[in-house]
Amino acid sequence: MERVKPRTLSGFMELLPEKQTQMERIQEILRKTYSLYGFTPLDTPLIEASEVLLAKGGGETEKQIYRFTKGDADLSLRFDLTVPLAKYVALNYGQLSFPFRRYQIGKVYRGERAQRGRFREFYQADIDIIGDGELDIMNEAEIPAIIYRTFTALGLSRFKIRVNNRKVLNGFFAIMGLNDRTADIMRSIDKLDKIGEEKCRALLIEDGVPEKAANEIMSFITISGTSAEKLEALKKYEGKNEIFDLGLSELRAVTSYLPGFGVPESNFEIDLTIARGLDYYTGTVYETILIDHPEIGSVCSGGRYDNLAEYYTDKKLPGVGISIGLTRLFYILEEQGMLSDEIITAPADVLIIPMTEDISKAVETATKLREQGIRTQLYSENKKFKAKMSYADKISVPFVVFIGDDEIKEGVIKVKDMRSGEQLAEEAEAAALRIKATIDNQNRKPVIKE
Amino acid sequence: MERVKPRTLSGFMELLPEKQTQMERIQEILRKTYSLYGFTPLDTPLIEASEVLLAKGGGETEKQIYRFTKGDADLSLRFDLTVPLAKYVALNYGQLSFPFRRYQIGKVYRGERAQRGRFREFYQADIDIIGDGELDIMNEAEIPAIIYRTFTALGLSRFKIRVNNRKVLNGFFAIMGLNDRTADIMRSIDKLDKIGEEKCRALLIEDGVPEKAANEIMSFITISGTSAEKLEALKKYEGKNEIFDLGLSELRAVTSYLPGFGVPESNFEIDLTIARGLDYYTGTVYETILIDHPEIGSVCSGGRYDNLAEYYTDKKLPGVGISIGLTRLFYILEEQGMLSDEIITAPADVLIIPMTEDISKAVETATKLREQGIRTQLYSENKKFKAKMSYADKISVPFVVFIGDDEIKEGVIKVKDMRSGEQLAEEAEAAALRIKATIDNQNRKPVIKE
Numbered sequence: 033m034e035r036v037k038p039r040t041l042s043g044f045m046e047l048l049p050e051k052q053t054q055m056e057r058i059q060e061i062l063r064k065t066y067s068l069y070g071f072t073p074l075d076t077p078l079i080e081a082s083e084v085l086l087a088k089g090g091g092e093t094e095k096q097i098y099r100f101t102k103g104d105a106d107l108s109l110r111f112d113l114t115v116p117l118a119k120y121v122a123l124n125y126g127q128l129s130f131p132f133r134r135y136q137i138g139k140v141y142r143g144e145r146a147q148r149g150r151f152r153e154f155y156q157a158d159i160d161i162i163g164d165g166e167l168d169i170m171n172e173a174e175i176p177a178i179i180y181r182t183f184t185a186l187g188l189s190r191f192k193i194r195v196n197n198r199k200v201l202n203g204f205f206a207i208m209g210l211n212d213r214t215a216d217i218m219r220s221i222d223k224l225d226k227i228g229e230e231k232c233r234a235l236l237i238e239d240g241v242p243e244k245a246a247n248e249i250m251s252f253i254t255i256s257g258t259s260a261e262k263l264e265a266l267k268k269y270e271g272k273n274e275i276f277d278l279g280l281s282e283l284r285a286v287t288s289y290l291p292g293f294g295v296p297e298s299n300f301e302i303d304l305t306i307a308r309g310l311d312y313y314t315g316t317v318y319e320t321i322l323i324d325h326p327e328i329g330s331v332c333s334g335g336r337y338d339n340l341a342e343y344y345t346d347k348k349l350p351g352v353g354i355s356i357g358l359t360r361l362f363y364i365l366e367e368q369g370m371l372s373d374e375i376i377t378a379p380a381d382v383l384i385i386p387m388t389e390d391i392s393k394a395v396e397t398a399t400k401l402r403e404q405g406i407r408t409q410l411y412s413e414n415k416k417f418k419a420k421m422s423y424a425d426k427i428s429v430p431f432v433v434f435i436g437d438d439e440i441k442e443g444v445i446k447v448k449d450m451r452s453g454e455q456l457a458e459e460a461e462a463a464a465l466r467i468k469a470t471i472d473n474q475n476r477k478p479v480i481k482e
Numbered sequence: 483m484e485r486v487k488p489r490t491l492s493g494f495m496e497l498l499p500e501k502q503t504q505m506e507r508i509q510e511i512l513r514k515t516y517s518l519y520g521f522t523p524l525d526t527p528l529i530e531a532s533e534v535l536l537a538k539g540g541g542e543t544e545k546q547i548y549r550f551t552k553g554d555a556d557l558s559l560r561f562d563l564t565v566p567l568a569k570y571v572a573l574n575y576g577q578l579s580f581p582f583r584r585y586q587i588g589k590v591y592r593g594e595r596a597q598r599g600r601f602r603e604f605y606q607a608d609i610d611i612i613g614d615g616e617l618d619i620m621n622e623a624e625i626p627a628i629i630y631r632t633f634t635a636l637g638l639s640r641f642k643i644r645v646n647n648r649k650v651l652n653g654f655f656a657i658m659g660l661n662d663r664t665a666d667i668m669r670s671i672d673k674l675d676k677i678g679e680e681k682c683r684a685l686l687i688e689d690g691v692p693e694k695a696a697n698e699i700m701s702f703i704t705i706s707g708t709s710a711e712k713l714e715a716l717k718k719y720e721g722k723n724e725i726f727d728l729g730l731s732e733l734r735a736v737t738s739y740l741p742g743f744g745v746p747e748s749n750f751e752i753d754l755t756i757a758r759g760l761d762y763y764t765g766t767v768y769e770t771i772l773i774d775h776p777e778i779g780s781v782c783s784g785g786r787y788d789n790l791a792e793y794y795t796d797k798k799l800p801g802v803g804i805s806i807g808l809t810r811l812f813y814i815l816e817e818q819g820m821l822s823d824e825i826i827t828a829p830a831d832v833l834i835i836p837m838t839e840d841i842s843k844a845v846e847t848a849t850k851l852r853e854q855g856i857r858t859q860l861y862s863e864n865k866k867f868k869a870k871m872s873y874a875d876k877i878s879v880p881f882v883v884f885i886g887d888d889e890i891k892e893g894v895i896k897v898k899d900m901r902s903g904e905q906l907a908e909e910a911e912a913a914a915l916r917i918k919a920t921i922d923n924q925n926r927k928p929v930i931k932e
Binding site for chain 1: 483485486487488489490491494495496497498499502503505506517518519520521522523524525526527528529530531533534537548550551552553555557568569570572573574577578579580581583584589591593603613616617618620621624627631739742743744791792793794795796829830833841842845846848849852853855856857858859860862863864873876877
């Protein structure tokens, strides 16, 4: 038979079992955490009509779309989870309750140039809260709590949630008399982290911002101190512009509820340089960085927007949302050696190796263990004992159970703890309890280590 | 602004939140049950190189493929989870441990003619056990146990797992001297359920099977009784053909371990008419029907095959697997009114409605409840009380918590059980315990009702 060389497309992540188990654990934690905040799961098609998906049109994104025809249908693969959400909400408006809180963890597609750490198929893990006509600031205030709990649940502590407010920025530029330059200025500000203060100031002046204004901008975006100190420093611009005042009061609200939401000051900061793009966000914006890996950039970002579905409906649907680029995050965590090898990645908790011809007792034991919620494999291949133990080692199973004539006679099973090497002959029920306690304990360990 | 009419493509299932929650529950149960049997989760790309995905080529399937180009790459969307598994195992052969047990729950694509209950994008939920060179019969014997536990965990009891063995069928035809007619005969046998015994016999004769042989075939495939009685009746063909004898011993092995695996006789039967296609399966084959809905056909099918990845590798990789067509099953369950409305489908377990201007206490309470694993929404929109309660009703939240000045003064929260209408003022910790117990109890209810 002529054979085809098996391969996986470049830019498509396909993990080996151990890594996949870690990825599943992360997704499970995200589902659970998002659920705790009252978000309902959604699942929208991977394929949409091009006309619908590309209603907004234009931009870099459109070139990257996987677009094709099937019969006479012009189809595209989704490139994010926001456009499908907009479509979903516009389509099902009458049947949804607002504020509508949904999470979605799903694959999206972008035909980017293939390069290390860039993926063409990747998971996004999004939450959004959509209001009908209006949406209270409290929803924006709650987002840092969700980010905090999510990353904490994953096992991280050294991360910082950075928050800004677009109204504060826009209001400030209006006060400076620079509203028509906002786009250019923000582009320069966005580079601050990379190029430093001096070059950033030079860039502003180069772009035609008067030197005095450039200095004021620089002193504004580099206001330092605690959140309280930053809010205090911003007071000096208060009363000069309505947008600014509104933004500042929003930023105060978001900051003031953090203790109540359980977010420590050490995981949060007001960062006046954050803009998150030019025309989508209108209120609070969020970024999240790993303190020890600032070079990665933000691993969880989003913000408040005013019009989710303007391309589909005349209903005003303001919202706030964040997104985790899960595939990229996973790739980085793996590369940085931050995926914990302490969690169980074996396909089973117990491997039963029957030592007798008749394996009825092994079958019964497997059934008993499974009824206790213990993931159990029954090894029944006709191999030498050494090969069986080598299989147990290779899959890194935590426990091996041997059932031979002696055990059957005595009504026990022999349990080997594969880490300690200890062997114990005990009754199946007692063994099940002990094994369950050990693996439950093991499964409580975080999937990410710092 | 010019607007595009939002729509979802026909043949693509997109569920409203309550239904999606039921679907998620089902998927969660499948993941958990498959895991109990020592299967590891896999996730392969939706897109593969056409050359790889269509290595086998030909057939009805190829016409249905979503195939397209991107740049100079010829790409296709996967149409099942078996071909990607074959690719994966061939590609990663050296890094996997055999028998390799994996489950995958994922979307697949077939551009079938759109019609009610047919989907172009649908979930398959597969498990497979792949051996390296050989695979013990015990793996085939374990499959009915997995099907049994899966459907039981979903809440079903009135289902029947039907099992046959292709070697028994092939051996029998060899004994009849009809090996070269197997394909035609099986096609006729497959219609037995639909057309009845007489027409089936006529069809065989029409196809050129001698009348005597046709009678023998009919008496063979209509052997009745318990599994033990059927195995007993099959003894009369023993000793005439090696393939038959091997098949019969396999069928005996599969049947004999059922009690040990905890599968009741009432959920199992040997059905000698099952063939499951013509050239792929080589040993045990499985179908599962809902006893009260035989018209649906099999909802979980599969079997033993000898060569998973022959198009990619010269390694012999025998396996056994089953697949649930999840989207179709869900569609049918919904249509039959079999999805339970007793499970919680609300986005949250508790909705907190603050009754004061300062909502700090509500925020703190939300944080406390979430720490107890209670899914909590904080309702902070500026609406009339009636609108807030109407939101609570619409999302079917089980509990509403009111926090007003009185409650704050007394250090309690007021909890309303939305089903009973009962209101109770109690300390947050006590309320959390009570709420948790109620929802845990509720969440143990099955997602499917009969």
